Structure formats: structure tokens, C-alpha cells
Amino acid sequence: xxxxxxxxxxxxxxxxxxxxxxxxxxxxxxxxxxxxxxxxxxxxxxxxxxxxxxxxxxxxxxxxxxxxxxxxxxxxxxxxxxxxxxxxxxxxxxxxxxxxxxxxxxxxxxxxxxxxxxxxxxxxxxxxxxxxxxxxxxxxxxxxxxxxxxxxxxxxxxxxxxxxxxxxxxxxxxxxxxxxxxxxxxxxxxxxxxxxxxxxxxxxxxxxxxxxxxxxxxxxxxxxxxxxxxxxxxxxxxxxxxxxxxxxxx
Numbered sequence: 148x149x150x151x152x153x154x155x156x157x158x159x160x161x162x163x164x165x166x167x168x169x170x171x172x173x174x175x176x177x178x179x180x181x182x183x184x185x186x187x188x189x190x191x192x193x194x195x196x197x198x199x200x201x202x203x204x205x206x207x208x209x210x211x212x213x214x215x216x217x218x219x220x221x222x223x224x225x226x227x228x229x230x231x232x233x234x235x236x237x238x239x240x241x242x243x244x245x246x247x248x249x250x251x252x253x254x255x256x257x258x259x260x261x262x263x264x265x266x267x268x269x270x271x272x273x274x275x276x277x278x279x280x281x282x283x284x285x286x287x288x289x290x291x292x293x294x295x296x297x298x299x300x301x302x303x304x305x306x307x308x309x310x311x312x313x314x315x316x317x318x319x320x321x322x323x324x325x326x327x328x329x330x331x332x333x334x335x336x337x338x339x340x341x342x343x344x345x346x347x348x349x350x351x352x353x354x355x356x357x358x359x360x361x362x363x364x365x366x367x368x369x370x371x372x373x374x375x376x377x378x379x380x381x382x383x384x385x386x387x388x389x390x391x392x393x394x395x396x397x
Contacts, residue, residue: 152381153394160284160349160392161249162336166259166369167242167281168266169218171274177207178271179221179238185269186224186234186262193258194224194234207238232258241266247338252373259369267362275361279354280372282380287346288391291333294347296388299330324375327352349383351376 172178183197202210203221210216220235220242231246243262245255266272289295294309301308301315315330332347353376355368381389 150381150389151396152377153389154397155251155395157393157395158391159247159249160286161247161282162285162338163244163246163281163283164249164255165242165244165281165283166255166278167240168263168272168278169240169276170272171239171276172271173273176271177238179203179236182236182241182266182269182271183222183224185271186236186265189265190224190234190262193232194226196225198223198225200235202237210238234262241272256369256373260366263362263365275357277354277356278361278365278368278372279352280369280376281350281352282376284349284380285334285336285344285346286349286388287344288388289347291346293332294330296347296385296391297330297349297383298385299383319379321353321375321379323355324372325354326376326379327354328379349380351379353379 187197200221200223202219205216210219218237218240220237220240222236224234224236226232231248233244235242235244241262243259286296292310292312294301294313299315301313313330313332315328317328319326319328329350330347333345334348335343335345337343353372355372
């Protein structure tokens with residue numbers, strides 16, 4: 148039987164959601180330097196503060212040749228003080244993040260579509276390669292280290308690792324998507340710069356390669372990525388964990 152998915156959880160475990168687009172270019176234009184100014188013209192009220200990141204000091208030729216550096220952001224545009232949204236921009240990457248508190252999929256996806264329309268209109272994002280939707284959750288139901296709330300079984304040399312420190316990284320194919328799943332327990336996180344929490348981290352990065360019709364089909368593909376990622380997260384939860392997170396169905 149397919150489990151019914153909640154609309155939301157009363158005990159929200161989500162720490163952050165990130166939409167990212169990676170792209171290529173036929174030129175050597177410094178996109179990471181040009182895009183922030185162009186986006187600021189339309190988004191100054193939403194993201195008024197621009198911060199140059201340390202990665203901006205990496206020589207551009209080196210970054211372009213190194214696959215590990217090619218998609219690193221060099222500039223961050225922050226929302227007004229106290230708001231959870233931020234943009235990050237590089238020569239080959241743009242991302243939008245929503246840290247806790249999460250305003251819901253309707254608000255976040257609206258901001259993604261708004262950003263995508265602006266990126267398309269600049270003419271600088273010439274060759275979209277892939278987009279991704281990453282959800283980072285902290286499960287705090289059982290004293291860590293613990294995988295008790297997850298449908299994950301790990302054994303090594305006859306030893307059950309369910310209550311031992313663990314870091315899991317794997318890929319799950321869900322054509323045309325690939326989910327990069329990471330589970331780590333225990334982890335300690337700081338929320339809002341002050342509150343320290345600990346639990347089990349579940350990170351799902353849902354990735355989809357794109358074709359020439361990326362801009363015109365973004366809305367449909369974005370919603371599909373959200374649905375697939377959400378389904379995987381709820382499939383990871385045990386029945387008991389889902390009940391304890393207080394699901395709300397509408």
C-alpha cells in the first residue's frame with residue numbers, strides 16, 4: 148500500500164531548502180560579477196545586501212578548469228535582516244535558499260520562478276545543464292546516535308550500526324531524477340545563530356539534467372522534483388516516526 152503523504156508536519160524537521168541551477172557558457176564573460184548587479188535592479192527589496200564570498204579570490208582560469216571549483220558561488224545576496232532567504236551566484240551557478248522558518252512550498256516555488264524568469268531575461272545563463280532541489284532535515288525523535296526513526300538498516304561485520312555514529316552517502320535513481328541521500332547521526336546544528344540542537348541529519352538532493360526547453364518547462368519540472376523528493380523523505384520515515392512528527396492532512 149502506498150503511504151498517504153501529509154500536507155505538512157506540525158513538528159517541522161526542515162532546516163533548509165535550496166534550489167540550484169548549474170549552467171555552461173560559450174564565452175569567458177565574468178557571469179559571477181555581472182549577474183548580481185543585473186538581479187539587484189529587480190530584487191533590491193528582496194535581497195538588499197550583497198556579500199563577496201572568500202571563493203571570489205580563486206583565480207577564474209583555475210576555477211573553470213577544476214570541476215570541484217567550477218560551480219562554487221562567489222557572491223551572496225541576503226534578504227532583509229531576520230528573513231530566511233538568500234541568493235548565491237557564481238560564474239556557472241545560481242541558488243536560492245530558504246532557511247528555517249520555512250514559508251512553505253507555494254512561497255518558495257514562487258520565488259524560484261521569479262528568479263528563473265530574471266535569469267532567462269539576462270541572457271547570461273546560456274546553457275542550463277541541471278537543476279536540483281535540496282532538503283535538509285533534522286530528526287530529533289530519539290537520543291542520537293540513532294536511526295530508529297528511519298527505514299534504514301546498516302550492518303557491518305555482524306554489528307548493527309543503528310545506534311552507533313554513522314555517515315551514509317548514496318544515490319537513488321528515480322528516472323529522470325537522481326536523489327543524493329545523506330544520513331548522519333549524531334549531528335549538532337545551530338539555529339538562528341543561537342539555539343543548538345542535535346539529532347539525525349537527513350539530506351536529500353534531487354537532481355535533474357535539463358534540455359533546451361528548460362525555461363519553458365521549469366514550472367512542471369520544479370513541482371515534479373518537489374513531489375519526488377517529498378515522497379522519498381516520507382518513505383524514509385517509519386510509521387512511528389511519522390506519527391510523532393504530527394502529520395497534517397488536507
